[in-house]
Amino acid sequence: MAALDLFGRRWSLRILWELRGGPLGFRPLQKQCDDMSSSVMRQRLTELLDAHVVHQLPDSRYELTPLGRDACLALGPLVQWSERWAATLDPQPAHRDSERPADGASHPAAGGDGAPETGNAG
Numbered sequence: 001m002a003a004l005d006l007f008g009r010r011w012s013l014r015i016l017w018e019l020r021g022g023p024l025g026f027r028p029l030q031k032q033c034d035d036m037s038s039s040v041m042r043q044r045l046t047e048l049l050d051a052h053v054v055h056q057l058p059d060s061r062y063e064l065t066p067l068g069r070d071a072c073l074a075l076g077p078l079v080q081w082s083e084r085w086a087a088t089l090d091p092q093p094a095h096r097d098s099e100r101p102a103d104g105a106s107h108p109a110a111g112g113d114g115a116p117e118t119g120n121a122g
Contacts, residue, residue, distance in 0.1 A: 003071075006051050011036055011044050013075065016064065019054065020072045023063035 007013050011033060018024065018032040030041050045062060048054035053068035064072065 006047060006053075007071070009044065009047065011040060012048065015041070015044055015048060016053065016068060016072055017075065017079075019062060019064045019068065023057055023061040025059075025061045029062060 007016075014033050014036075015029065018029055024032065026041070026045075030036060030038065033041065045054060048068070049056060051067075052065055053071055054062050055065045055068075056062055
C-alpha cells in the first residue's frame with residue numbers, strides 16, 4: 001500500500017510519466033507538468049527520490065530508476081483504459097437547470113413537473 005500512498009499524491013504519477021522519455025532538468029520537467037508550482041514539484045521529487053523510483057544525475061537532471069521504469073510499464077494498462085474512458089465522456093455535459101427539451105417540457109430537476117408548457121398563464 002506504500003506505493004498507492006506515494007503515487008496517489010497529486011503530480012507524482014505525472015512526474016513519472018513525463019520522465020519516461022528520458023532525463024529532464026527541473027525547469028523542463030516543470031514545464032512538461034503544466035508549470036506546477038516549484039514547491040510542490042520539489043516536494044514530489046524528494047518523495048520519489050526517497051522511494052528510489054527517480055534518480056538525480058550529476059548534471060542535476062532527473063531520470064527514472066529501474067523501479068521507476070517498471071512503475072511506468074505498470075501504468076500502461078491504466079493509461080489505455082483512461083483513453084477509452086475519456087472517449088466515452090460527453091464533451092459538453094448538459095446543464096439540467098438551464099436547458100429545456102425540444103418538446104418544451106420543463107425539467108423536474110428545475111422545479112417543473114416534466115409536462116410541456118403551453119404558454120398559457122393559468
